[in-house]
Amino acid sequence: LLGLGALGAIGGLGYWLTEGLPQNQGSAFATPLRIPPLLASEIIDGERVFHLSAQAGESELVPGVWFATMGFNGPHLGPTIRAARGEHVRIHVKNELTMATTAHWHGMSLPASQDGTAHQSISPETTWTAAWQIGQPAATLWYHPHPHGQTELQVSRGMAGLFLIDDDAPSGLPSQYGVDDIPLIIQDITVQSGGQRSGTPTTAPIGRIGNTVIANGTHEAHFVASTSLVRLRILNGSAARCYNLELSTGDTFHLVGTDGGLLPAPVPLTSLLLSPAERAEVLVTVSRDADLVLRSVPHDLGMSQADNAISGAGDTLGILRITRAGDASTAKLPASLASAAHPGRAAAVDRHFTLGDTTINGKAMDMSRIDTVIAANSTETWMIENASQRAHNFHIHGTQFVVNAVNGQSPAPQNRGWKDTIFIAPGSTAELTVPFGSFADPSTPYMYHCHMLWHEDQGMMAQYVLTDGEQAAATIHHDDTMH
Ligand code: C2O
Numbered sequence: 001l002l003g004l005g006a007l008g009a010i011g012g013l014g015y016w017l018t019e020g021l022p023q024n025q026g027s028a029f030a031t032p033l034r035i036p037p038l039l040a041s042e043i044i045d046g047e048r049v050f051h052l053s054a055q056a057g058e059s060e061l062v063p064g065v066w067f068a069t070m071g072f073n074g075p076h077l078g079p080t081i082r083a084a085r086g087e088h089v090r091i092h093v094k095n096e097l098t099m100a101t102t103a104h105w106h107g108m109s110l111p112a113s114q115d116g117t118a119h120q121s122i123s124p125e126t127t128w129t130a131a132w133q134i135g136q137p138a139a140t141l142w143y144h145p146h147p148h149g150q151t152e153l154q155v156s157r158g159m160a161g162l163f164l165i166d167d168d169a170p171s172g173l174p175s176q177y178g179v180d181d182i183p184l185i186i187q188d189i190t191v192q193s194g195g196q197r198s199g200t201p202t203t204a205p206i207g208r209i210g211n212t213v214i215a216n217g218t219h220e221a222h223f224v225a226s227t228s229l230v231r232l233r234i235l236n237g238s239a240a241r242c243y244n245l246e247l248s249t250g251d252t253f254h255l256v257g258t259d260g261g262l263l264p265a266p267v268p269l270t271s272l273l274l275s276p277a278e279r280a281e282v283l284v285t286v287s288r289d290a291d292l293v294l295r296s297v298p299h300d301l302g303m304s305q306a307d308n309a310i311s312g313a314g315d316t317l318g319i320l321r322i323t324r325a326g327d328a329s330t331a332k333l334p335a336s337l338a339s340a341a342h343p344g345r346a347a348a349v350d351r352h353f354t355l356g357d358t359t360i361n362g363k364a365m366d367m368s369r370i371d372t373v374i375a376a377n378s379t380e381t382w383m384i385e386n387a388s389q390r391a392h393n394f395h396i397h398g399t400q401f402v403v404n405a406v407n408g409q410s411p412a413p414q415n416r417g418w419k420d421t422i423f424i425a426p427g428s429t430a431e432l433t434v435p436f437g438s439f440a441d442p443s444t445p446y447m448y449h450c451h452m453l454w455h456e457d458q459g460m461m462a463q464y465v466l467t468d469g470e471q472a473a474a475t476i477h478h479d480d481t482m483h
């Protein structure tokens with residue numbers, strides 16, 4: 001049996017097994033990568049209509065090891081929702097769990113009343129319906145529950161799915177879903193040595209860190225590419241774990257999209273840090289004799305050595321093995337992409353937010369308090385300062401923002417596109433240009449929060465409303481009795 005730090009070999013390349021993985025002799029990274037199905041829809045009265053149902057069940061996430069899991073339309077994860085810019089969508093969400101849940105459309109520009117936060121709670125045995133018009137460019141968004149204080153539990157058990165937006169701009173990118181355009185939802189779970197599952201414990205200062213990584217619910221996943229260029233739409237769907245992604249070959253890959261859409265041109269990278277909720281669209285070149293592993297390698301989250309270790313930042317974890325079969329294509333890297341133009345940088349900072357251990361501006365979340373009132377259609381400059389010793393990230397609902405600067409410097413290439421979530425190390429600042437939507441509704445708040453889900457559940461979250469300028473924020477309207 002291979003123990004901690006035992007060196008395995010794949011295609012002649014070394015990788016490190018983490019402690020506690022059950023032995024999977026002779027079949028390491030041989031399980032075909034599961035591809036979440038595309039969710040069927042029908043057009044009714046000009047709307048694209050989808051049905052989701054939140055469910056609990058059991059799933060064999062590691063061969064021979066069953067886990068208590070949750071998902072949409074199945075026991076684990078959720079189907080991929082796909083719709084085009086300009087379309088009207090209507091999504092019915094039925095709660096078949098025994099606890100309240102919600103369905104939040106992460107990264108979507110839409111009215112707050114359709115956003116699926118704890119203000120649109122869905123009690124067991126009831127159905128909530130969200131409807132809006134997709135008004136933003138092609139992007140890889142996602143959906144997940146957002147119930148008050150229970151988000152970490154539900155998401156880490158598997159309630160997460162991708163929401164792909166298409167638009168008319170020709171991208172020149174691989175775009176055959178499941179063939180050369182591959183969804184990749186990365187989560188971590190806990191397997192005890194001997195191959196027993198266990199609930200991943202929540203540990204200060206970071207939350208739930210599992211010891212085993214799954215991709216689309218597949219442990220030691222293998223994808224056989226039929227094309228030379230593969231587009232991975234990667235979502236860090238973990239509660240707290242950050243992944244420092246690289247290819248085991250050390251090869252360059254190309255970042256083509258971030259949270260909110262495509263970049264102006266592919267950006268060559270050899271590693272990419274992805275914190276919870278962030279997405280990255282990357283192109284991987286798979287030559288005919290390729291045998292490579294997408295993996296996460298040790299990194300520094302800027303915390304104390306002990307906290308960095310608790311956060312799993314010292315681990316090396318294989319995620320997905322990619323090999324090549326077939327000669328189907330010789331796709332080329334596009335030279336440029338259809339990217340939405342960035343707003344200019346405003347002169348002054350409009351608002352400062354200071355991140356504490358589990359607070360924003362010294363306060364914990366209060367669902368009945370509106371923290372920030374913003375004029376609809378305005379663009380603001382937000383300065384986020386992590387004044388704590390803990391790693392955090394920062395997510396704003398209902399919009400996509402541009403990162404002007406991190407610690408006063410131009411941001412890393414991976415943060416130069418449209419974003420809705422940004423990692424902020426202890427002692428660091430991020431300055432954001434945030435264009436807000438047109439959906440004035442003074443009684444229904446959007447959230448901004450840390451997307452490390454234990455922090456979020458602890459109350460590291462606050463609320464903003466959009467007003468038409470004349471209105472003051474009204475009393476918050478809780479819409480939690482729908483059927
Ligand atoms: Cu991904 Cu407030 O959420």
Ligand code: CU
Pocket residue numbers: 391392393450451452455456460
């Ligand atoms: Cu945090």
